[in-house]
Amino acid sequence: MSEKELGRKWDRCLADCAVKFGTGLGLGIVFSVVFFKRRTWPIVFGAGLGLGMAYSNCQNDLRSRYVLHSKVAKYFSFEQK
């Protein structure tokens, strides 16, 4: 059913967002603790990174139908006499 597709996409989107946000946050915390002396900015950075990636992914998925795929064709020349 084509009407269910949109719903599915949104589900994927949210799941992806959660995962990425969580991962980003986690990594940010790790980095902040390990390398950056418990500063806040790596955490924020990581979370933001994760959210951004999720956003981009979601957008791509939603617009995948409308994107034109192109291929670069090789150039053949035939000499005819």
Next chain:
Amino acid sequence: MLRVCWKGAHAAARVSCYLLERSTAGKIVAASLLTVGGGLGGTILYAKWDPKFRANIEKSVPYSDQLFEMALGPPPPPLVPLQKKPGKIEPLQISSLSEASKESKQPKAKAKKSDPEPVEAPPAVEEAPAPTPQTLEERKDHHEPALKERPAEEVSARLAQQDKAEQDALAALTAGLEESLGSSAKTTLQAIGAQEAALTAIATHTNKLKEAMDSQTHPDEKSTQWKALNEALSDRTRAMEEAEEALLKAKGELEILRGVINSAKQSKIDAARPQILAAEENLHSMIVDLDKVVTKVQTAQTEAKIVSQYSELVNEAKAQFQQELANITPEIQANWKGLSGKLSADDLNSLIAHAHRRIDQLNRELAEQRVREQIHIEAALEQQKLEDQKALERAVASALEHRREDMRLEQEKKVQEVREVMEAEMRTQLRRQAAAHTDHLRDVLKVQEQELHEEAQEILNSKMMEQETRYRRLTQEQLDTFTLDMNAAYARLKGIEEAIDSHVIAEEEARKAHQLWLSVEALNYTLKSAGADSPTEPLEGAVGVIKENCAENEFAQALTSALPEESLSRGIYGEASLRARFYDIRRLARRVALIDETRNSLYQYFLSYLQSILLFEREQVAPPVKLAPEDLDTFRLLAYATYSIERGDLELAAKFINQLRGESQRVAQDWLKETRLTLETKQVISLLSAYANAVGLGTTQAP
């Protein structure tokens, strides 16, 4: 461009730095103003440089196009590719013209060449067909009319042709004769002249010689005389030679003339005979003249011979006397002139004695001679007589010859005349006879033809009439009887056949209609098996049954094959389930109303959702009869569709849903497909049932 921006930025930074030292609020305001101004200026400058960028900004930011126009002027016009002109006009016409002129020249040259040729051909060569074969043929025709009859025109034509041919030959002959006559006459005259010249030369020579013999002249004159004599001699010899030559030439010409006359005689043309005769006469006279002159010359020659003999004798005697004298008086030279005074008495005496002795001797010789002379004269006379006789005989013979010749010529002339007359007479008689014969034959034949023709025609006509009438009568009788019988039989047969057929057909039709109706009912029943959300059973079975039952019904077959494949294999959804689904579709379509190919980012999605929440409209709107372009808005369409669905018009709703565009369209795709399927199947089935009903009605027979 970038440097300008860079400079602007720098300036802004410097100013902001400078301002930073003053008050913070003022600083902030100033800084923000500077930034905004810098951005604007940079945008304007870049737009001036890149028209695409300008177009982008104009599209996305409202009222920017007015700003740009104020600042930069109107946008540059878009580039239009130049259209190349079509190909050049080729000068074909000139070459075609030249070709045409060349071709026209050639036939002209050819025509000119062919013209002189036929001009040469017409001068027909006229061969003279021998007249005798022609006359023979004509006679043969008269004797055997059965073979081929020449018409009078042909005969006269032939005769005319003959005459013409004769005349041409005659003209040629006469020309030849005249020519040769002329030349021979000239040469003959020349010969005669030469002979006469020779004659005179001989006469002069002889005279001179005689003079020289009778020498009583002075010695001085004697030498001149001898010289003159020599000259005369040479003249004579030359004249003789010339005469000989001329004579030969004349004789040759005469021979030629004789040959021409003979050939003319052989050609056997009657009209030329008088001319031939005349030519012969001329020839004869020339020969006669030549002979006369020749005889004259011969006599002159004999005379000259005698005289020369005499002169020789005299010279001999003189020489002898000289010698004797020299013997007697050896010491004295023979020069009498220088002799006076030198001679002695003895010499004189001896000389006188010798002279006396000589005189005596001479007297004795003279006496002897006189006697001998008599004898000689007699002998000479005899000889002369003989010679004269011979000459006479010769002359007589030649005269006789000439006479004979004359007679012959006259005879020929007479024969010629008679022949001509006879020829003409015969020709006219023959012509008359031929004409009469042809006329007679023609008349007889004509009459006969007429009679026979009429007879035959009459007989033919009568017979034909008889046969025709009989034939017509018979055929008519036969036709009538036959037609009657046939009509009766045919009518009965037709009646029987029709009755049977109609019965059979009616029964058959009834049965078929019944079956069809039953199967269509079965199909309808299967439609009812649709659940709330599940499709019906596959319609294959029922449709198979229908196909089996009415295999020969084309309409039913066509309809059953028009059913879509999906409905047969999978079944279709019921109208209720479709309706329920529709509301889901509607909600979703409203939510993604703003999404299409160009707008499909997440932000757009957010906006679209916002729009669907905030937009308030009626759920159902009655659709207009005609759709205008503003009705193609998603929400409107959905309203129309909802209205139609509520009224049970699935088809109209499907039509409206079909007009959706963008993401809404994609969302509604499946539902649309299912609806189409259902509608198609329903349409076909309704057609089938209508048809079955109609057929059934048609075949029921009223009791």
